[in-house]
Amino acid sequence: xxxxxxxxxxxxxxxxxxxxxxxxxxxxxxxxxxxxxxxxxxxxxxxxxxxxxxxxxxxxxxxxxxxxxxxxxxxxxxxxxxxxxxxxxxxxxxxxxxxxxxxxxxxxxxxxxxxxxxxxxxxxxxxxxxxxxxxxxxxxxxxxxxxxxxxxxxxxxxxxxxxxxxxxxxxxxxxxxxxxxxxxxxxxxxxxx
Numbered sequence: 001x002x003x004x005x006x007x008x009x010x011x012x013x014x015x016x017x018x019x020x021x022x023x024x025x026x027x028x029x030x031x032x033x034x035x036x037x038x039x040x041x042x043x044x045x046x047x048x049x050x051x052x053x054x055x056x057x058x059x060x061x062x063x064x065x066x067x068x069x070x071x072x073x074x075x076x077x078x079x080x081x082x083x084x085x086x087x088x089x090x091x092x093x094x095x096x097x098x099x100x101x102x103x104x105x106x107x108x109x110x111x112x113x114x115x116x117x118x119x120x121x122x123x124x125x126x127x128x129x130x131x132x133x134x135x136x137x138x139x140x141x142x143x144x145x146x147x148x149x150x151x152x153x154x155x156x157x158x159x160x161x162x163x164x165x166x167x168x169x170x171x172x173x174x175x176x177x178x179x180x181x182x183x184x185x186x187x188x189x190x191x192x193x
Contacts, residue, residue: 010127013101014039019127023117026109029102030120037114039098140186142167152186160190 012019014035021033096109110116141149142164152162156172158181163171172178 010130019123022120022123024120025100025107027100027103027105029100030123043098154183155187157182162186
């Protein structure tokens with residue numbers, strides 16, 4: 001229960017998924033590396049297209065809320081935010097100004113752009129631990145292991161129990177009647193006897 005309460009803090013405000021390689025913005029919010037790129041490329045597309053609303057909404061790379069769209073329109077009309085120190089065909093976007101999805105402030109990444117942002121390793125570690133805990137919470141554990149229990153690899157339909165490889169070999173030794181039991185992948189759905 002406690003682990004579910006923290007999940008909302010581990011969600012990127014842009015893509016609404018668990019953070020992936022989070023970067024720290026100048027406003028101290030974190031955002032996924034891929035999301036920063038998508039927003040910057042969307043801003044660049046907006047500026048290159050002259051800021052027309054139809055081109056903003058049809059951009060396949062843009063996944064932003066309407067307040068962000070309004071900000072992009074405002075940026076494109078004002079002509080602010082275009083960083084022209086890069087070649088047009090460069091993979092790095094020219095725009096270094098965009099709205100933070102967390103606080104909606106206008107963020108200027110400066111001349112270094114994405115390269116000037118730091119990776120949030122602490123948040124990345126917390127997200128990975130959360131993912132592991134979530135996987136363990138749904139995993140079917142061996143019914144016979146001594147603590148700590150191992151994740152089960154098979155379930156015996158005849159015994160109505162789940163086993164890791166070692167416990168299965170111990171409880172269903174080769175050449176015994178139990179070795180003939182029907183086993184399946186890990187499950188909690190045992191048929192009634």
